[in-house]
Amino acid sequence: MYEILDGKTLSNQIKDEIANEVRRYTMQGMRAPHLAAILVGNDGASQTYVSSKEKSSHEVGFISSVYKFPENTSEEDLLKTIDFMNNDEEIDGFIVQLPLPKHIDERKVIHAISPEKDVDGFTPINVGKMVLGEDAFVPATPMGICTLLERYNIETEGKHCVVLGRSNIVGTPVANLLSRNNKHANCTVTLCHSRTKNLKEITRQADILVVAIGKPEFVTADMVKEGAVVVDVGIHRIPDETKKSGFHLTGDVKHDEVDRHCSWVTPVPGGVGPLTIVSLLQNTLKSYKKTMKP
């Protein structure tokens, strides 16, 4: 029988912890932490992500602001806004919701974000510091995955962790974090991607399988070792006429056949997603504490 790594419940617990801390600061007369977001265009999924970040910010007592721009916004205007946010003393951290429209150079935009306010942990300075094991803002999704494993006391030391996907925002940083020399990591990590040969043979060796591949229900039961811990990062909207919204959500793992072979598994939704948002809040609080020195 498998158990659920319940990201929703855990995220509510961590949000309560953050809210209590924020209350302590504001009761001393300090301003609340402020997380801002830049949203360009009308992509439905991006709008949903930004509004859930906004909602979670309010739940923990943060100030939240969203700067919305039309699809045809120029790169120059966006860079000006980033410059403003970098210098605004009342913004502790901000994110630029990706993807950006094609005419905007994503790399240039990310490089323009001040590392001190880069709560998504995407700038070269934060990525470099993370790899060196220095104090840094760690990207939210990998940080959320590590929090989930740590808070559920999943043993990682000496375990073989297979990470499926090598993106800069999920696969590569989570592989780095789980191979670090600390008691909540110390895994032996194999990082797989689209050129990996004999994928199934490798995934079947995983004690911990982290799947961030971006392909609905890609991981099937024959790819998973009996008793593995499976973390499904994927999130996909599948058209579904039976739902009021017109879609249902699914992950990168075929849960109806995989789950019964696992010891622990993250559901979709309610697994990694809520922890991603919480990690963003934790990074913002960390930035706030650096400048406000409560």
Ligand code: NAP
């Ligand atoms: P991505 O940038 O699309 O990267 C996908 C990775 O999977 C790439 O490294 C790619 O290899 C690899 N890949 C693709 N097809 C493969 C195959 N057939 N065999 C082996 N490897 C293959 O994805 P991402 O941004 O990391 O996102 C992954 C998923 O997580 C998406 O569904 C996304 O929506 C979701 N996500 C969820 C959250 C959350 O909070 N829950 C956060 C971020 C992302 P190559 O490098 O060789 O192309």
